[in-house]
Amino acid sequence: SQKIEQNSEALNIQEGKTATLTCNYTNYSPAYLQWYRQDPGRGPVFLLLIRENEKEKRKERLKVTFDTTLKQSLFHITASQPADSATYLCALNPYPGSQGNLIFGKGTKLSVKP
Amino acid sequence: DAGVIQSPRHEVTEMGQEVTLRCKPISGHDYLFWYRQTMMRGLELLIYFNNNVPIDDSGMPEDRFSAKMPNASFSTLKIQPSEPRDSAVYFCASTSQGQFDGYTFGSGTRLTVV
Numbered sequence: 001s002q003k004i005e006q007n008s009e010a011l012n013i014q015e016g017k018t019a020t021l022t023c024n025y026t027n028y029s030p031a032y033l034q035w036y037r038q039d040p041g042r043g044p045v046f047l048l049l050i051r052e053n054e055k056e057k058r059k060e061r062l063k064v065t066f067d068t069t070l071k072q073s074l075f076h077i078t079a080s081q082p083a084d085s086a087t088y089l090c091a092l093n094p095y096p097g098s099q100g101n102l103i104f105g106k107g108t109k110l111s112v113k114p
Numbered sequence: 115d116a117g118v119i120q121s122p123r124h125e126v127t128e129m130g131q132e133v134t135l136r137c138k139p140i141s142g143h144d145y146l147f148w149y150r151q152t153m154m155r156g157l158e159l160l161i162y163f164n165n166n167v168p169i170d171d172s173g174m175p176e177d178r179f180s181a182k183m184p185n186a187s188f189s190t191l192k193i194q195p196s197e198p199r200d201s202a203v204y205f206c207a208s209t210s211q212g213q214f215d216g217y218t219f220g221s222g223t224r225l226t227v228v
Binding site for chain 2: 042
C-alpha cells in the first residue's frame with residue numbers, strides 16, 4: 001500500500017523567509033494530493049488540493065507543487081510569519097481508484113521565529 | 115455552519131469500561147471518516163462511511179471497536195472494553211463526493227484510558 005514520508009519532524013525558520021516542506025510517496029501517483037494545517041489541540045484544516053495533471057497551485061502566500069516523476073510534493077509558505085507556526089500534513093488516496101478516503105503523513109512541525 | 119461537531123471533547127475512563135464517541139457531520143456531506151491520532155503513529159483511518167454505509171473498516175484495530183451511522187447526521191464510535199493503549203485523540207471528518215474541497219475535521223475527542 002501507499003506510504004507517505006514528510007521530510008522532517010520539525011523545521012525552524014526566521015520570519016520573512018520562505019518555508020519549504022516536503023512530502024514523498026512510495027508507490028503509484030495519486031490522483032490528487034492535499035495539504036492540511038493542524039494547530040495544537042485542534043483538528044486538521046484543509047489548505048490546498050493539487051491534481052496529478054497540475055504542476056503547481058497557489059493560494060495567497062501558499063504554493064504547492066506536484067512532481068509525479070520524483071513522487072514528491074513541495075509546500076511553500078512565502079514571507080512566513082509567526083502565525084504560520086503549526087504542523088503541516090500531506091494526504092493522498094491510499095490505492096488506485098479509491099475515492100474519498102485519505103491517508104496522512106505524520107506531519108512537519110513548522111516554527112517561525114520573529 | 116457549525117462545522118463537524120464531536121462529543122465529548124475529553125473522556126477519561128477506566129480500563130474495561132465502554133466508551134462512546136459521537137460525531138455530527140456537516141449537513142449535505144455524504145462521506146464520514148473516523149481517524150485516530152497518536153504521536154507514534156500519526157493520523158490513522160479507522161473506518162469510513164458513504165451515504166451512511168460502512169465502506170472500509172480495515173483500519174479498525176480489533177473487535178473491541180465498532181462504528182455506526184444510523185442516519186446522515188450522526189455517527190458513533192464505540193470501544194468495549196477499553197484498554198490503556200486506546201488512549202489517543204479521535205477525529206471525525208466529513209466531505210462531499212465529487213467536491214475536492216478537502217475534509218472538514220471536528221475538534222476531536224481526547225480519550226484517556228487509565
